[in-house]
Amino acid sequence: MHDQHLLTEIPTLLTKYYILRSVTIDDTYALFSILSNKNTMRFITANPIRSKEEMHKAIVKSLTKFADRQEIPWVIIDKYSQSLIGQFRLHKLDFWHRKAEMGAVIHEDYQGKGVMTEILKTMIPFVFETLELNRLVGDIFAGNEGSRKLLEKFGFKKEGILRQTDFDGERYHDTIVYSLLAEDFTALGKSIFN
Incomplete structure (x- = not known):
């Protein structure tokens, strides 16, 4: 996609069991129920969304950033339910x-x-083949073992640790930075994405 500036709408991406579609204002309540859950957010932020109004503003901000070509925000839908x-x-x-x-x-x-x-398996090829990006970053709290294993499974390289980046009200958390480059993606081969 040499004309990235022509990305005028958020593309819908399909996997076997899930649909990634553009976030909309109508998603405010459903997203609030997820993003306000302290346990769900424990590896993401010490300050989860506190109100539906805050969630609404966050969605508007994401869609504005998309219009400015700084973000692509999707929601994940279970195809069957x-x-x-x-x-x-x-x-x-x-x-x-x-x-x-x-x-x-x-x-x-x-x-x-x-x-x-x-x-x-769908997103990584989209990033490197469709958007033609060169670098994709995943940064995670040091205690997030599930995400660490996931990133390493897809060939992300650990770049370093940012010390005590986030405070949860009781203790500080380190952030581990991982990245995948276009050349890493090419070296992985297609089989990992099937």
């Missing part, structure tokens, strides 16, 4: 430097069940 089960964003998106960071939140009931493995 049609339930909204999480969100996935490419943020800090920069088409000049050809890089982005990814962020995901999955409903507690769906964690540890392979949702993100399936989504990344």
Whole structure:
């Protein structure tokens, strides 16, 4: 996609069991129920969303950032139940430097069940083949073993540890930075994404 500036709408991506579609204002309540859950958010932020109004503002902000080509915000829908089960964003998106960071939140009931493995099998090729980015970053709290294993499974390289980046009210958390480059993606081969 040499004309990234022509990305005028958020594309819908399909996996075997899930649909990634554009976030909308109508998703406020469903996202609030996930993003306000302190346990669900324990590896993401010490300060989860506190109100539906705050959630509404966050969605508007994400859609504004999409219009400015700085973010692509999706919600994750279970194909069979049609339930909204999480969100996935490419943020800090920069088409000049050809890089982005990814962020995901999955409903507690769906964690540890392979949702993100399936989504990344579609998302990573989209990032490198369709968007033609060069660098994809995943940064995680040091205690997030599930995400660490997931990133390493898909060939992400550990770049370093940012010490005590977040405070949860009781203690500080380190952030581990992982990245995958276009050349790493090519070296992985297609089989990992089937």
